[in-house]
Amino acid sequence: MSFLRRCVCLASLLLIMPLASGASAQVELEDGFTSLFNGTDLTGWTVPEGDNGHWKVLDGVIDYDAASEATGDRNLWTEKEYGDFILKLDWRIKETSGTYDVPIVLSDGSYLKDATGTPITIKRLNADSGVYLRGTGRAQMNIWCWPVGSGEVYGYRNNKQMPTDVRAGVTPRINADNPVGEWNTFEIIMVGDRLTVLLNDHLIIENARLPDVPERGRIALQHHGGRNADGTYKPASSLVQFRNIWIKELPTASEDQAAAE
Structure with missing residues (x-):
């Protein structure tokens, strides 16, 4: 391909990209979704007190380096509460932060064990983040590099007091993650x-x-995760980015009942 033709193709691609992005946003708006991230700043989110800029917007995405200096809760929370909803968001792990002994999660939510009953682990490069639902860490959907894949609800799946159907239900059917560095959509x-x-x-x-x-x-x-005293990252730190965050609120059972009355 000639140099001139390559330039024309690149120019065409640059013209198409923002149009495609705008078209996608228009589809979400027409379907009743509201944007939770404006691509410019963290309006609508509660930044942890004392964070010192580690949760930030970088090149139009929410970027986190796992190094928040907040002394309390270091998660990034929406200002608003939600009941029933459809939440769409893109996420990616930028890079891993060291190896981690990872267990093999079976389809019923339990761990693969050896003859002594000890969970079998394998070493994997890992990073770890997630999405908390309804204000509780127990309802956290993991983002990580475990063989079971992202999307499992660790607080329920790993709770042995939960019924077997609950633990199996919150275990992903398949590992559908894209490779580290690539974007994924929940x-x-x-x-x-x-x-x-x-x-x-x-x-x-x-x-x-x-x-x-x-x-x-x-x-x-x-x-x-976070940083060690020597500045290195702890294993499975949240080296992540998020973008295209949309939510559509659904009517709840109590709202339907109130409307009927």
Whole structure:
């Protein structure tokens, strides 16, 4: 291909990209979604007190380096609470932060174990973040490099007091993650205490039950890990980015009942 032709192709691509992005946003607006991120600043989000700029907007995306200096909660929370909703967001792990002993999660939510009953682990490069639903860390959907894939609800899946159907229900059917460095898309649907999740157009969680999940609550992007005293990163730190965050609020059962009355 000639140099001139390459230049023409590149110019055409640059013209198409913003149009495609704008078209996508228009589709979301027409379908009743509201943007939770304006691409410019963190309006609508509560930045942890004392964070000192580690949660930030960089090149039109929410960027986090796992090094928040806040002394309390270091997650990034929405200002508003939500009940039933469809939440869409893009996320990516920028890079991993060291190796981690990762267990093998079976389809029923339990761990693969050796003859002594000890969970078998394998070493994996890892990073770790997630999305908190309804204001509680227990309803956290993980973003990480585990073989089970992102999207599992660790606080329910790893709770041995939970019924077996609950633990199995919040375990992803497949690992649908794209490689580290590439973007992924979550579509998260909460109706009552039921959760359904699509990751990169793959149905990974279907109508899973989350017993005692709050009826309403804020949404958070999770902090995990951080820096050691020597400046190096702890294993599985949240070296992540987020973009294209949209939410569509759905009528709840109590709202339907009130409308009927």
